[in-house]
Amino acid sequence: MDDPLMLDANAVAGDLAEMFGFDVSGSVHRCTNCGNQGAVATLLAYVHGPGTVLRCCICHEIVMRWVRTPARIYLDARGAAYMEMGLS
Amino acid sequence: MPEPLAWQIATVTGVRPESAEVKSFTLALPAWRPHRAGQHYDVRLTAEDGYQAQRSYSIGSPPSQTGEVEVTIERIPDGEVSPYFHDVLRVGDQVEVRGPIGGYFVWEPALGGPLLLVAGGSGVVPLMAMLRERSAAGDDTPTALLYSSRTLDDVIYREEIDALAVAKDGVGAFQTLTRSQPPDWTGYARRIDREMLSEVLASIGPQPLAYICGPTLLVEAAANGLVELGVPPARVRTERFGPTT
Numbered sequence: 001m002d003d004p005l006m007l008d009a010n011a012v013a014g015d016l017a018e019m020f021g022f023d024v025s026g027s028v029h030r031c032t033n034c035g036n037q038g039a040v041a042t043l044l045a046y047v048h049g050p051g052t053v054l055r056c057c058i059c060h061e062i063v064m065r066w067v068r069t070p071a072r073i074y075l076d077a078r079g080a081a082y083m084e085m086g087l088s
Numbered sequence: 089m090p091e092p093l094a095w096q097i098a099t100v101t102g103v104r105p106e107s108a109e110v111k112s113f114t115l116a117l118p119a120w121r122p123h124r125a126g127q128h129y130d131v132r133l134t135a136e137d138g139y140q141a142q143r144s145y146s147i148g149s150p151p152s153q154t155g156e157v158e159v160t161i162e163r164i165p166d167g168e169v170s171p172y173f174h175d176v177l178r179v180g181d182q183v184e185v186r187g188p189i190g191g192y193f194v195w196e197p198a199l200g201g202p203l204l205l206v207a208g209g210s211g212v213v214p215l216m217a218m219l220r221e222r223s224a225a226g227d228d229t230p231t232a233l234l235y236s237s238r239t240l241d242d243v244i245y246r247e248e249i250d251a252l253a254v255a256k257d258g259v260g261a262f263q264t265l266t267r268s269q270p271p272d273w274t275g276y277a278r279r280i281d282r283e284m285l286s287e288v289l290a291s292i293g294p295q296p297l298a299y300i301c302g303p304t305l306l307v308e309a310a311a312n313g314l315v316e317l318g319v320p321p322a323r324v325r326t327e328r329f330g331p332t333t
Contacts, residue, residue: 003304004303004304004305004330005304005330006304006328006330007304007328007329007330008193008326008327008328010128010190010192010193010327011144011327011328011329013128013189013190013191013192014093014130014144014186014187014189017093017189018093023093023189023190023191024191025189025190025191025192026191026192027191039192040192041190041191041192041193041325042192042326070138
């Protein structure tokens with residue numbers, strides 16, 4: 001967990017907002033692997049590869065990952081069992 | 089539901105050096121929206137061939153400053169975006185931004201305290217926005233700032249932090265210089281450790297709302313140290329910004 005390259009998902013909140021249409025950094029997610037629940041912003045973000053990977057801060061399993069092309073974003077979010085988002 | 093974030097063209101209206109490698113840039117925004125202290129803006133640069141580089145920079149100014157935001161940026165020697173800001177961008181130039189962004193690493197007086205702010209290097213920027221917001225709101229939440237820099241010349245917002253220390257409005261400022269210290273230095277002279285965190289905690293109480301921002305390894309050390317000292321993990325919010333240079 002002492003990886004100097006990892007960031008918090010807060011750093012990619014702009015990209016997440018682009019996908020979801022609003023800010024989800026404070027929204028709650030549940031990790032499919034370990035069941036941990038917490039704010040999306042607490043996920044660990046790896047942004048130095050060709051895509052972006054968000055890992056669980058407890059079990060380190062992948063929760064979300066995405067790549068972007070000039071015209072599209074491809075999102076794999078199967079590591080999030082669910083998300084809970086406020087409507088206001 | 090708030091409208092989606094859109095990119096907009098900001099105009100640089102001010103550039104101010106903060107320390108040897110750090111400058112603050114004031115950006116006037118055509119679609120300014122009030123931000124929360126701790127939020128950031130994304131900045132996007134596009135090359136002539138279409139290549140884009142994007143970074144996030146914390147807002148240092150308080151939300152009460154309308155129509156513009158101030159981002160404080162450290163120059164990373166091999167960076168793609170920060171050298172452009174430091175070496176190329178001038179007052180009157182334009183740059184593409186979107187924001188404000190982030191709903192987690194934010195503080196406002198209604199969230200209460202006591203407030204513990206731990207910063208390494210330019211990680212002090214979003215925490216200064218919180219301190220400025222606290223001050224602008226006339227809030228009296230007991231607050232402690234623990235700020236780690238390499239040398240005295242690297243301290244960002246130095247005069248403002250020194251003023252906090254003597255203002256006696258409920259903010260305690262603790263500083264550590266990890267690489268070298270002037271002869272008359274009275275602060276800490278080592279990396280943030282558990283003993284230091286314990287001494288800072290003693291000034292505000294054991295159950296603070298903690299915000300830690302800085303290089304990833306500093307954030308890890310400070311967050312783990314606070315949890316070991318009994319601060320509930322749910323009250324420790326972190327913003328890592330990657331490797332130190």
